[in-house]
Amino acid sequence: MNIFSIIEGRILDAVAALQSQDVLPGDVEPKGLTVEAPRDAAHGDVASNIAMVLAKQAGLKPRDLADLIAKQLRSGDGIEAVEIAGPGFINMSLGKEIWRDVVWAVLEQRDRFARSNVGAGMAVNVEYVSVNPTGPLHVGHCRGAVFGDALANLLDFAGFGVTREYYINDAGAQVDVLARSAYLRYREALGDDIGEIPPGYYPGDYLKPVGQGLAAEHGRALLDKNEDEWLPVVREFAIAAMMDLIRDDLETLNIHHEVFFSERSLIEGGVNAVAETIAFLKRQDLVYEGRLPPPKGKLPDDWEDREQTLFRSTNFGDDIDRALIKSDGSYTYFASDMAYHRDKFLRGFKTMIDVWGADHSGYIKRVGAAVDALTEGEGDFDVKVCQLVRLFRAGEPIRMSKRAGAFVTLRDVVDEVGSDPVRFMMLYRKNDAVLDFDFAKVTEQSRDNPVFYVQMAHARAHSVLRNAEEVFPDILEDLEKCDRSVLESLVDKGEITLMKRLAQYPRLIEGAALAHEPHRVAFYLYELASDLHVQWNRGKDLPQLRFIRSDDRGLTVARLALVKAVAHILASGLTILGVHAPHEMR
């Protein structure tokens, strides 16, 4: 039940009525129409800019048009008062029965409340994490992982058909380095003294079990072979082991992908998807042989001016055209990536969302250009860039050395503070702003710490329900069986505030989903939690406001209904964020 779309419907009805009376032209378009809660409560419960949006098209002054629309609205149910304000806003105050309807709807629909069909089942591909399979996840990967997962949850809740996907970069030079590093550990496992790990190899201890695994499976058989013989074998084994490691790391945050897509699979097996993609572009004259200017900034040592195969990404807004084939004849990473995004489109994903780290922001334009070209404008491509996370310990920044083993792993962080604080804090900020993460703060039990504050609100709601059962045995059964009319006794301003906040939730979900901004859910939950804590505390000064009124079982049932509805929404939002909604805090 979304009161804003209900009111929007009323407004559009009013416009249609005016059209049928020839007061408005038949072809006016309410482009840019908003129906929202005004910032200032003095402006009523719902405000619309409809008159300002249509004024020019109608050839009327905004306030005059607002007046005409307002007259139509006054006859509608549920709207108690309509006022024209400022340049032509239509402000509406709604009757209390609307808010009671919201509470009732929450109680009836529980975790289905605010589920939306704005997505209309449209297939959306959310690709996130996609870390090179060369080692465990470190803390820098955490944010994108949590963000992508929560965004996928949110889109799912809003009615999209979501697929969570991980792109495995298993085709580049870095997995060959992985294979050689694993081979060293294999020799080590067989008793060779390998000494220090030479530069250019992955030194981490996490490869030791991989070496042992290779030794167990192949014995000494790989020792006599040439590199070009053992490398593919070791590589495949090591990549599989690394992906297991990564999946285990993601498991600690309860993150699961439905699809793991191998880069290598694009060129191996029957069809060469990269070649097909390049051929597709060639047919549209978007690929040519040419030269590029040298890169700006410091010139790479091995840069050479040469003729190469280029994609005309400048046709689609990129700064320069991009190379597709390396001098050794193999495809560039970008060429594979083009084929990969084309593959997503051919699998039926018109909407593709990629979640990347800040260090890849320079890559957005060219992939956007590629998607435009490959889908002939049909694809809807959005990159969500997650900015850096800066780690602090009690206010002191944690320096991350590039030396071996000095990275803070994702697992370290989750082990120390737990999954819930990590997930919530990663989402309690816009994705494109840098985020500070303080180990001490996120486990603090205070209002300072939004994770705790929101979870506490949920726990408190359940604590109230438990306590009510002590005062009034079986009152929760009354609550189950009660009639919607019990809600009529919810008239206190704090109760109304809570009901109005609940009424915001469906619209918030839709807005956050369409904007791809899960952080809005986190901020909303903080506000809802605050409303509940406030009302709970008002009961200290004003005992008649307490949720549990030992002298009035009927009123208590009504208030418990509200508390329960709030708990449902807190749990709903926390579930989208992937954070637990505890029934008690310990």
Next chain:
RNA sequence: GCACCCGUAGCUCAACUGGAUAGAGCGUCGGACUUCGAAUCCGAAGGUUGCAGGUUCGAGUCCUGCCGGGUGCGCCA
């Protein structure tokens, strides 16, 4: 040099994608515990939204140019 992101109260951040008098928390100051857990709440002070123009009924939000901070620039991945 170029591209992208950020710049909002002393600090950390919101602001429903162009709406009305820019809001929270922390910190500061002043208050409230024989409670349904004070693990909290109430009140006050605090702003030329980095600067300068522009677009329109209306700009923190869009456009242009500066200033400051961050990230990146390749046939790497």
